[in-house]
Amino acid sequence: MVKEEIKKALSNANLSGALTRFSEAYAVSRRKAYEGLDFEEIREKIANIKSYVADHLPELIQLFIKSATENGAKVFYTKNPEEVRNYIIELAKKKNVKSIVKSKSMATEEIHLNKYLKEEGIEVNETDLGEWIIQLAGQRPSHMVLPAIHLTRYDVSEVFTKKVEPVQPDIAQMVKFARKHLRRKFLSADMGITGANIAVAETGTLVIFTNEGNARLTMALPKIHVAVVGVEKLVAKLEDIFPIIRALPRSATAQLITSYISFVSKPYTHIDGSQKEFHIILFDNKRTEVAKDPVFKQSLQCIRCASCLNVCPVFRLIGGHVFGKVYTGGIGTILTAWTEGLKASKDIHGLCIQCGNCVRVCPSKINIPELILEIRKRLAKEEGLDFKTKAIYYVVNNRKLFHTILKAASKLQKPFESKGFIRHLPFFLSELTQERSLPAIADIPFRERFKKIVQPKSERKAIFFAGCLIDFAYPEIGEALVKLLNSAGIEVLFPEEQTCCGAPARYSGVIDVAANNSKQNIEALTGLEADYVVSACPTCTVALKKQFIKDLKEQNYDEKIIKSAENLSEKVIDASELIHRLIKEGKIQFKKLLQIDFTYHDPCHLIRSLNIYQQPRESLTTAGLKLIEMFESDTCCGMGGSYSLKFPEISTKILRRKLENIQKTEAKLVCTDCPGCVMQIRGGVDKEGLQIEVKHSLEILAERII
Amino acid sequence: MFELFKQKAEAINAEVHKFSSKAEALEFIKDFIKQNTSTKLSKEVVWYESEFLEGVDKDALQKELPQIEFNINLNSASSAKIGINQVDFGIAETGSLVEISDEISKRLCSSLPEIHIAILPISKILPDMESVMKQINLKNIPYMTVISGPSRTADIERVLTIGVHGPERVVILCIDKFLGGIDG
Numbered sequence: 001m002v003k004e005e006i007k008k009a010l011s012n013a014n015l016s017g018a019l020t021r022f023s024e025a026y027a028v029s030r031r032k033a034y035e036g037l038d039f040e041e042i043r044e045k046i047a048n049i050k051s052y053v054a055d056h057l058p059e060l061i062q063l064f065i066k067s068a069t070e071n072g073a074k075v076f077y078t079k080n081p082e083e084v085r086n087y088i089i090e091l092a093k094k095k096n097v098k099s100i101v102k103s104k105s106m107a108t109e110e111i112h113l114n115k116y117l118k119e120e121g122i123e124v125n126e127t128d129l130g131e132w133i134i135q136l137a138g139q140r141p142s143h144m145v146l147p148a149i150h151l152t153r154y155d156v157s158e159v160f161t162k163k164v165e166p167v168q169p170d171i172a173q174m175v176k177f178a179r180k181h182l183r184r185k186f187l188s189a190d191m192g193i194t195g196a197n198i199a200v201a202e203t204g205t206l207v208i209f210t211n212e213g214n215a216r217l218t219m220a221l222p223k224i225h226v227a228v229v230g231v232e233k234l235v236a237k238l239e240d241i242f243p244i245i246r247a248l249p250r251s252a253t254a255q256l257i258t259s260y261i262s263f264v265s266k267p268y269t270h271i272d273g274s275q276k277e278f279h280i281i282l283f284d285n286k287r288t289e290v291a292k293d294p295v296f297k298q299s300l301q302c303i304r305c306a307s308c309l310n311v312c313p314v315f316r317l318i319g320g321h322v323f324g325k326v327y328t329g330g331i332g333t334i335l336t337a338w339t340e341g342l343k344a345s346k347d348i349h350g351l352c353i354q355c356g357n358c359v360r361v362c363p364s365k366i367n368i369p370e371l372i373l374e375i376r377k378r379l380a381k382e383e384g385l386d387f388k389t390k391a392i393y394y395v396v397n398n399r400k401l402f403h404t405i406l407k408a409a410s411k412l413q414k415p416f417e418s419k420g421f422i423r424h425l426p427f428f429l430s431e432l433t434q435e436r437s438l439p440a441i442a443d444i445p446f447r448e449r450f451k452k453i454v455q456p457k458s459e460r461k462a463i464f465f466a467g468c469l470i471d472f473a474y475p476e477i478g479e480a481l482v483k484l485l486n487s488a489g490i491e492v493l494f495p496e497e498q499t500c501c502g503a504p505a506r507y508s509g510v511i512d513v514a515a516n517n518s519k520q521n522i523e524a525l526t527g528l529e530a531d532y533v534v535s536a537c538p539t540c541t542v543a544l545k546k547q548f549i550k551d552l553k554e555q556n557y558d559e560k561i562i563k564s565a566e567n568l569s570e571k572v573i574d575a576s577e578l579i580h581r582l583i584k585e586g587k588i589q590f591k592k593l594l595q596i597d598f599t600y601h602d603p604c605h606l607i608r609s610l611n612i613y614q615q616p617r618e619s620l621t622t623a624g625l626k627l628i629e630m631f632e633s634d635t636c637c638g639m640g641g642s643y644s645l646k647f648p649e650i651s652t653k654i655l656r657r658k659l660e661n662i663q664k665t666e667a668k669l670v671c672t673d674c675p676g677c678v679m680q681i682r683g684g685v686d687k688e689g690l691q692i693e694v695k696h697s698l699e700i701l702a703e704r705i706i
Numbered sequence: 707m708f709e710l711f712k713q714k715a716e717a718i719n720a721e722v723h724k725f726s727s728k729a730e731a732l733e734f735i736k737d738f739i740k741q742n743t744s745t746k747l748s749k750e751v752v753w754y755e756s757e758f759l760e761g762v763d764k765d766a767l768q769k770e771l772p773q774i775e776f777n778i779n780l781n782s783a784s785s786a787k788i789g790i791n792q793v794d795f796g797i798a799e800t801g802s803l804v805e806i807s808d809e810i811s812k813r814l815c816s817s818l819p820e821i822h823i824a825i826l827p828i829s830k831i832l833p834d835m836e837s838v839m840k841q842i843n844l845k846n847i848p849y850m851t852v853i854s855g856p857s858r859t860a861d862i863e864r865v866l867t868i869g870v871h872g873p874e875r876v877v878i879l880c881i882d883k884f885l886g887g888i889d890g
C-alpha cells in the first residue's frame with residue numbers, strides 16, 4: 001500500500017515542487033536565523049532540559065497539576081485518548097456548546113478530536129489558515145508546520161469557492177477572506193480549543209506560539225478555553241523556556257521570533273463580566289511508557305519544530321501524506337510507532353534513508369535515524385523476517401558461500417552487461433535498472449587482483465578493509481589505494497577472511513546477522529601487526545570504528561571479542577583522512593598536470609558520521625584540480641545501501657536532483673569518497689548519457705602521483 | 707537599547723516612532739486617527755486607558771475626535787479599526803512588545819482591530835526576555851503576550867502575507883519622558 005502512496009506522491013508535482021523549494025530556501029534562512037547564536041549550546045541546553053523531563057515525568061505531571069490548579073485552572077490528566085474526547089464532549093454538552101474554534105494542535109489531531117465532535121453535532125472550525133484550508137478540503141496536513149504546502153493558490157481558491165463563497169486565486173485577497181469569515185466564527189464560538197508549545201510545571205503556565213494571532217482569539221473570545229497538552233510539553237522551571245523560545249521559531253520557520261507568544265496562567269473575568277472557564281487536559285497516550293524506555297525516551301525531547309522534515313531528502317519528495325500519519329517524517333515515524341503501536345510504523349520506517357541530515361539540525365539533539373533503526377530492530381525481533389530476507393542474510397553470514405555466489409554472478413550477468421554496466425534487468429528486477437544502470441560485478445575481484453600486486457616491503461603497514469563494493473564491483477579503487485599508500489612507503493595487507501561489514505543487515509535492524517559479520521571481520525583483521533586499518537568506503541569505516549563494538553555489546557558477545565573490537569577501532573581510519581594526512585606530511589607528491597575542474601559529492605557517512613569533508617577537497621586541490629562546489633553537495637545521492645533496492649522510485653528521484661546539481665557546475669568530473677555513491681551517481685550518469693566522469697577521489701589522486 | 711529595539715522591530719514590519727514627551731505622542735495619535743479613519747460618526751478607535759492618559763481631558767479629546775471609544779466590549783473592539791493600549795515592556799533583542807493583560811479589554815485592543823497602536827515608555831525597553839521575567843511574577847499574571855510585529859502567515863504557497871487574524875499594522879510609540887501628566 002505504501003508503494004502506491006509513494007507513486008501518487010511522486011507524481012504530484014505540486015507537492016514535491018513546493019516541498020523541495022521550501023527545503024532549499026529553509027536551509028539558507030535557517031542558517032541566517034541562527035547567526036550570532038551558538039546553536040550547539042542552545043540545543044545542548046534543550047536536550048538537558050527535556051531529558052530531565054523524561055526522567056522525572058510523573059513528578060512533573062503532579063507538580064504542573066498542583067500549580068495550575070492553584071492558579072484556578074481545571075486540570076484533567078489522563079492516559080487515555082478516549083477520556084480526552086469524552087471530557088471535552090461532556091463539557092460541551094453541559095455548557096450547551098454549539099460551535100468551537102480551534103487553533104492548531106497536534107495533540108488533538110493525534111486523538112482525531114474533530115471527527116468525534118462532529119459526530120456529536122458540534123461545529124468545529126480550525127482557525128490556522130493552513131489547517132482551515134485542509135479542513136475545508138477534507139484532506140490531511142502534508143507537513144506539521146505548513147499543513148497546506150501541497151496546495152497552490154488555485155487549489156485554495158477552488159476550495160474556498162466551493163465550500164465558502166467565490167474568491168479570486170489571489171493570496172492577499174484570500175488571506176483577507178479567511179480573516180473575514182473566521183472572525184465571525186470566533187465571535188460566535190462557545191468554546192476555544194488550543195494546544196500548547198510549552199507547559200511550565202513550576203508556575204502552571206502554558207506558552208503558545210502563533211504567527212497569525214488565531215490562538216489569541218481562540219483563547220480570548222469564547223467563554224470556555226480548553227487546552228489539550230501532551231505531557232512531553234512540560235518543562236520543570238520557568239527559566240527552561242528561554243532556549244526553547246530562541247530555537248523553536250528559528251528551527252520551525254527560520255524566524256527570530258513568532259508574531260505572538262502567549263503565556264496563560266489563570267482564568268480571568270470574561271469581557272461580559274462572567275467568569276472565564278479554563279480547562280487544561282494533560283494528555284499522556286503512552287508518553288510515560290516512552291519515558292521509561294532507555295532508547296526511545298529521547299523522542300520526548302522533541303519540540304515539534306519539524307526541522308527534521310525540512311532537511312529530509314525523502315520527505316521533500318513524498319511529503320507527509322505518505323511519510324507518517326498524524327506526525328510526519330522521521331520523527332513522525334517514531335511518534336507513530338508509540339502512539340499507534342510499533343506495527344503502525346511498519347510501512348513507513350523503511351522510508352528513512354539514514355542519511356543523518358536531520359541529526360545536524362535537531363534543536364533537541366534527537367538522533368532520529370538511530371531511533372528508526374531501533375524500530376527496525378524491534379520489528380525484526382517481534383515479527384521475524386520473511387524467507388527471502390532470511391535466505392539473503394544466511395548467505396551474507398557465510399563468507400565463502402557469499403563470495404562464491406558473487407563470483408558466479410559475474411558470469412551470469414554477461415548477457416546484460418555492457419562496458420561495466422548492467423542497463424536492463426528482466427522481469428521483477430527491471431525497476432532496479434529503470435533510472436540507473438547498475439555496475440557489473442568485476443571479472444576479477446580485488447582479492448584476486450591484490451595477489452598480483454608487487455609491493456615494496458616496509459616496516460609501516462596498513463590493513464585494507466575493502467568492503468563488498470570495492471572488492472567485487474570496483475577493484476580499481478582498491479588498487480588506487482594500494483598505489484597511493486605504497487608511494488608513501490606504506491605496505492598494504494589484505495586479510496582474505498574479511499567479509500561484508502554487515503551494513504545491509506544492520507541498517508535493516510537485523511543485528512544478530514550484523515554482529516556475526518562484525519565478529520568474523522574482527523577475527524580476520526586482528527591477528528596482523530599494522531599501523532592502520534584503512535577503508536575507502538565510509539559506511540565500512542563507520543562499521544569498523546563504531547558499529548562492530550555496538551553490535552557485539554547489544555548481542556551480548558563475550559568481553560574478549562568486544563575488547564578486540566575496541567582495539568581494532570583505535571586503528572581504523574578512513575582512506576580520505578589518511579591520504580590527506582600523508583599528503584600534508586609531504587609523503588605523497590603529485591605531478592604537475594593540467595588543471596581540471598571537479599565537483600565534490602559528500603557521502604552521508606563521511607561528512608555526518610566521521611565529520612570528514614574538508615580533507616578530500618584539499619587532497620584533490622593539492623593534486624592540481626580545481627573545485628567547483630555544487631549546490632547541496634552534502635545531500636544524500638539516494639543510494640543509502642539497500643535503500644536503492646527497496647525504494648528505487650524514491651532513490652532515483654533523489655539521484656536526479658543530485659545529477660542536476662552536478663550539471664549546473666559544468667564540471668566534467670565528480671569526485672566522492674564512497675563506492676556506494678560512485679555506483680549510484682555513475683549509474684545515473686550512464687543512464688542519462690551524460691558526458692561526466694564519476695570517480696572515487698583515490699582513483700584521481702593515484703593517477704597523479706609522482 | 708532603543709536603537710536596537712527600533713532596528714529589530716522594524717525588521718519584523720512594526721513601525722516605530724520616538725517622542726520626547728507624552729504631549730508629542732498624543733498629537734501624533736490624534737493626527738493618526740484623523741488620517742486613518744473615514745468618518746467621525748462611527749467608533750473606529752478603541753482605547754484602553756492607562757497612565758498615558760493621566761491628566762488628559764478625555765471629554766475634550768472625545769469631543770475633538772468622537773470616533774474614540776473608551777468603553778471596550780466585544781462589540782466596540784471587533785468593529786474598531788484602530789486599537790490603542792499601553793504595553794508593559796519592550797524587548798530589544800527581538801523588537802517585541804510585552805503586553806500584560808489583567809483585563810481582557812486591554813488585550814482585545816491589540817488583537818481585534820486592523821491597526822494596533824502601542825504606547826511604550828522608553829525606560830521599559832529591556833535587553834531580552836530573561837530581563838522581563840525578572841521584573842514580573844508570571845504566576846500572578848493571568849495572560850501575557852509577547853507581540854513581535856503584525857500578524858502574519860505563509861500558509862498559501864509560502865508567500866509571506868501580513869495581517870491574518872490579528873493587526874496588519876503595529877505602530878509603536880516610544881516615549882522618553884513618561885512621568886507626569888500632559889500639560890497643555
